[in-house]
Amino acid sequence: MRWMMLNGCCLIILAGSGAGAVGQEFDWLASALPERAHDFGTVARGSQLRYSFPLVNRSDQEIRINNWRAKCGCTNVNVGAKVIPPGTQTTIEVTVDTTKFSGPKPSGLTLIFERPTFVEVDLNTSCYIRSDIVTNPGLVDFGIFRRTDKMPSATLTVTYAGGRPDWDVVKMKTRSANVVAKGEPVRTVDGQVNFTLTATLDPSVPNGYFKDEITLITNDETTPAIPIAVVANIQSAVALTPSIVNFGQVRPGESVSKTVLVRSSEAFSITNLSTSQDELKSADQTTGAKPVHQVKLTLKAPTQAGPFHSTLTVKTDIPDEPAAILKTFATVGP
Template sequence: MIRHLAFAITAFACFTSVSQATDWSDIAFPVKTHDFGTVAVGAKTEFPFSVVNTMSSGIHIQSVRASCGCTTPIVVDQYVAPGATGTILARFNTSTFKGKKGATLTVVIDQPFYSEVRLRVDGYIRSDMVFYPGSIDFGKIAQGEATSKSTKVLYAGRSDWQIVDIRSNKPWLMPVIKETVREGGRVNYELSVDLREDAPTGSFLDELVVVTNDRSMPNVPLKVSGQVDSALSISPQAIAFGSIKTGEAFTKSLVLMGREPFQVESITAEGWQIDFQPTTELKKMQMVSATFKYVGNGSGPQKASFEIKTSGANSVTAKGLVTADIRVQ
């Protein structure tokens, strides 16, 4: 009994000290509202609300309820330890709802003290435009491996409707759009996304913006996600030499990181002669000075993958990208 009373007093003191500066929920929930904007039917539309615990006691989320079925709350972290950050995911149900929708998410916290915090999401689910599937998920990809995924954009409405642009804020995510059907007010597109070989390692969650000729709602987001894995990483992974002459040599310092100690056996690229001083020690990090010389037959903009291979029975490889504008002498 005394122990519980002491804990309650400690929690209350912590709560009081935080409240004196500001509402504690403003610290625990730095973002309380989110506008999804305009989204397509079937689009995977989610937003993670952060739960930041700056107190000395853990935060336990008892439940989260939504005021509207258009949004499903998902408690990713039921318990948030002191100094840690948890997540409550708000999922917009774009497959079953249409039009202007919004929901209040009531977060019920029962530890270290009882409290209710309200979060808000809003958005407009347009009924005339569908993504199928609703997002592009690359899954797990080996670093240095170029790959492609696609989705369909289905539209029913105006006969003059069209997609005029696709915007990506990542240079290694390259979207391509192709119209496949146009019959009266029905228009279909194939939207493919190329993941370049210089995509950085780690998980990514991003979005493309599909730009249409709609005056009122021209921009529609599309989620793109994946995880790039590699036993060997290269920095820099993309090397751009700019305008150079055939046979002109340039030296770059490369930092290589491996999961296990390694030595570098070779560095190769089609159309390029790459000279380097072989490493002599087994280490998890190697610094290599490599000299690149273009010896190919092409001219103008050139792009090639360069591959670094380690030695030994457990040899691994990693790929990067080298580009240059070749001027023939």
């Protein structure tokens, strides 16, 4: 916290981690950012480390992000949404490139809020980078693809150049069953070990941006676990426009409507529409099989003031296509 004299008055400027955000006007901050630090642990050099900080709006006011600053050129920041209505949430994703570093590496970002109150908050990351273990590329990236019967594979090489001649990967673990991993070590005459990791996505993987992690368990007791990030973007055969519906501020009992377009490259039929809250109704305004359907959403706001959110689930007759899900929000107030 810094003090400045302005026309004989004291002006307080709050910065940093928000530890000085004392008082009722900053009560929203503690619940909005439950995590402000993440330690990746010991990692291989070359790894692309990814972590998503959750940002949850549990208040009755809109949270608005003005900007952000990365703490290192090795760090990339992706903010899911800059405007977070009450009762909703987003993520602040941090990616750290370890290619040019070894040993302890702190990083992170400074997040700048403009609403409900102006404040700057630090989100910190840390890791220890082993120079004797290198990954190429830095993560398993399946890229952008359409769902098919044969799901794609991706490979990555882990090179060990340490002093242990029997170094080996003894086990592999994934966070979910959506990724299947296999590995094969190859030893060179100079004692270097090249471990080739091959990963395949399971057909049950959901549509959209997908993240997972493969952990290599080695026989090195000092640092047995090596995390490998996994990313993919599975494109749906069905697209919803807009992708999120915000009804905005509505009065208790008021009815408001919006139209959602459901598109595909070929003609299709909607077989079922359902919502997670009774106050939200849906109706397909298009008859028969068409490449574009208009779905009318009508919200009758509940009598109780506060944040409202519901989902719309759209099922079609497109073979093997999972249901499309749309999130809707509103703020009920006088």
